[in-house]
Structures are given as structure tokens and as C-alpha cells.
Amino acid sequence: MCFVSATVCFTTIGHGSVVGFPAILLPQVKDPNSHIQLTREEGSWIASVTAITLLLGSFLAPPIMGRLGRKIAHFVVIALILLGWIVILLATSLEAMIVGRVIHGMSFGLMLPLRSALLGEYTSPKNRGAFLTTVSVAQAFGILLVHLIGSLVTWQKTILIVIVFPLASLLMTFFTPESPSWLAARGRFDDCRRVFRWLRGDEEEAELEEMIRARCESNRAAITNCRDLMVLMKKKEFYKPIVIMIHSYLMGEFSGGALMSCYSTTVISLIAGPDADAHLWMIELDTQRNISNIIAVYVVNKIKRRTMFMATGGLCILSNIAIAGYVYAKILGVLTYTAIWVPILLINIQFFTVAVGMVCLPYVIAGEIFPLEYRSVGGSISIVSIACGYFLVTKTFPAMVESIGLHGSYAVYAAAMSYNLCVVWSLLPETKGKTLQQIEDHFKGKTSSPEEVEVRQQLRDKPDVEKAKADS
DSSP: OHHHHHHHHHHHHHHHHHHHHHHHHHHHHTSTTOSSOOOHHHHHHHHHHHHHHHHHHHHHHHHIIIIIOHHHHHHHHHHHHHHHHHHHHTOOSHHHHHHHHHHHHHHHHHHHHHHHHHHHHHSOTTTHHHHHHHHHHHHHHHHHHHHHHHHHSOHHHHHHHHTHHHHHHHHHHTTOOOOHHHHHHTTOHHHHHHHHHHHHTTTTHHHHHHHHHHHHHOOOOOOOSHHHHHHHHTOHHHHHHHHHHHHHHHHHHHTTHHHHHHHHHHHHHHHHOTTSOHHHHHHHHHHHHHHHHHHHHHHTTTSOHHHHHHHHHHHHHHHHHHHHHHHHHHHHTOOOOOOTHHHHHHHHHHHHHIIIIITHHHHHHHHHHSOGGGHHHHHHHHTHHHHHHHHHHHHHHHHHHHHHHHHHHHHHHHHHHHHHHHHHHHHOOOOTTOOHHHHHHHHHTOOOOHHHHHHHHHHHHSOHHHHHHHHO
16 A cells, blocks of 8 residues: 555655746746746746646546556556656747646646545555545645755756656556456456455455445446436435535635745745745745645544544634735734744744645545545546636736735635635535445445444454354
8 A cells, every 4th residue: 555655646746846846937937048038927827727737637537547447547647747847848938838837737637536546445444544645745745846956956957856756656657556446346356356455455355345245236327418417416426525525625726735836935025025035935834834744644544534624724714814914914004013923924824724634635535535436527527626726826816916915815715715614514524434335325325234334343353264254
């Protein structure tokens, strides 16, 4: 499980570098000696264009994941990352750079539903939350890496360094087995058992047989017309997870993760003032984000998902309101104490909530709540909200600051997060410690009898010999 998770994380580090790349590219191309000159409007397109093709990539994911398998889909993702970096490295114009960012957006879109499916299907319920949280650690590390290296060397040399991680993932993927859930869905039960035991040993046979039984009993029908689609849309196990994930992802985008990844130096200068060393604080915030993500790996295994989401979400909303109030008070001149530690503390609190909850938890939940039957298509539909939120935040931020100011922008973000938090609170069930089949049964409205629960627990606790007796 650690090997498979590391493979996914190396790819995600590559995508973190993609997300953070505009923050070091745009200041460098403003230099008069740069061979590529960009206006502010063109720079905003460099930052936001990936969100447009992210949608295309997310809708290409279901057919690739479903027909060819998770492993082939991962190969496609890595190939697109490498191709995008090569195009940007050789670019001599704005158009060529946009082409490279477009390719990166497709790769990112493919990976978003894939990585949650991979880690959700490969890992044990006991540690699934921690493994899914490592995705956020990896993405935060990729952002920190590209910001740190880009502060020291040119953007071209930065690309040559960060491209190492997707190359490593490419090699590791050759040694990664296919997903046991996908094998079961294809009726390859012997291969499913072999891979499942390679991943988890012989201690979770109950979940393995439960998964195979559910796939055998499944009577999935192909969607061939609008009537079939309408029938599918009425199923609770299909539409409820999508609604939950759309609002979870939107909350993550409005929380400040995407904004600070692309415009960190600009935001720090506006909040802390022109005297603050924006590049230094950018690295500090990225480091704090990595530390917070690592803490989240431990915390997510100890605290219930709903409790953690509501606590970090509420604190994130309060931090956004506090930043808006601080900036507005400075504009009005009613704030006489303007020490730099005050705005920096507010930004750090916001970043802490982003790293511990708002960015990592949606991916944890996405790896748990989608039924296997609809995991690819459901994940892709919900990722529309990531693309829309990411594009909306990164493209409109410069214009919003000019029209309603930084304080107005943060107030709008706080209002959007408050709405999304209310929706998630009303619909999200507790998923911590439950198998994927149990979560699927919850959305279908099924409940296990006390006898079934007792037998499952006994199968988990008994040694292998007794398990065989219990099965017979």
C-alpha cells in the first residue's frame, strides 16, 4: 500500500509544481530582459487556463479508467505532465506557453478522479484516510518545491528539476498492480484476490469477499439513452455523493489554496504592505502548509470526517472574515497598530485551515463515498466544480481587487464557503472506519443486520483457520 501510494504521490508532486509554477514564472517574465513579455491580462490566462482543460481531462477519465483500467490511466496522466513541461521549456511565445498549460490541465483533470479512486481502492479502511491525505501533502510539497527553486534559479532550470518526480512515478507505475476493485468489476476474481492479498495480506478477507459478492450481485445496465440517464440521476447512491463533492471541492477552491498558489506574492504584499518580503513569506507559508498537511495525515485517522471538516471549515471562514476586516480597517484609517505580525498571523491561520482540512479532506471523502459502479463518472462530474472554482478564483482575482478591493474579495470568499459548509453538513455521512461497501450501502438506504455486523467483526478478529471454519 505504501508503494502504490508513493507512486501516486510522485505524480501529485508534479501537479503541485504545475499549480505553483505561475507564481515564479510571472514575476520573471516581467523582467525587461526576458525573451517572453506578458501583460497582466496575459499572465492571468497563464494562471487560469489549466482550469478550462481540467474539465476535458476529467471527462476523459471515466472511459480510460473504466475500459483500460487504473494503471493505464496513470500512464496517460504521467505522459501528459512530461509533454506539457517539454512544451513550456521550449516555448518562445505566449501561445506556446498556453499550449503547455493546456496539456497540464488535461493531465490534472485526469488525475483528480484517478488518484482518489486509486488510493480508495488500494488501501485498507483502517489507514485509508491517512493514505488519501498524503495526496495533499504531496501537492503542497510540489508547490513549495517549485516556489523555492524558482526563487533561486530561472524558470527553465526549475522545470528541469521538478520534472524528475513524474519520471520517477513513470518507472514505479510499471511495478504497480491493477486495482482489485476494477478487476472484480471485470469479473477477474482470481486476479482480484491475488492483488488484494498482495496489497493487504490475508487479514481482511471479509472485505474482499464482500466486494466480490457485491459485484456478482450487481446488475448494472449500460446508459444508452436519456431515459437510462434519468433513471441513474434518481439513484441516491449516484446523486448524493456528487452533490456532497461539488460543494466540498468548491469550498476548497474558495478557501484560498488556489489563490495563494498562483498569486501568493501579490496577496502578501496587499495584506502585509509593500515593506514585507513577499518571496520570503511565500516560502514560509508553503513550509507551514507542508507541516500542516503532515499533521493532517495523523489527525485524519483520529478524528471523524464530519467533525474535522466542520471545525476547519468554520475556522477558515472566520480567518477570511478577519483578513477582510483587517484590510478594511487599514483603508478607513481606524487601525493605528500595523505591526507586520498581525496580518502574517491571520494568513498563517488561514493557511493552516486550508492545509489541514479544506484541501485534503475533499480528496479523502471523494475516495470513500462514490460507489464502485459510478466511481469514474461520479468523480468526473463532481470535478467540474474544481475546474469552475479554480478558473473563477484565478481569473477574476485581479479584477475583483481593482473593483471591490482585497477586503471585498475575501468577504465574497467567506460567504461562498459558508453556503457550501451548510450543504456538506446536511448531507455528508460519517465514513471513518467504514468499508467502501458499507458506505455504498448507506447511500442506497441499506442497513446491515446485527447478525451480519457481528459475523464481519468476527471474521476480522479471528485467525485464518477460524475464518475458514466460519466461511464453511
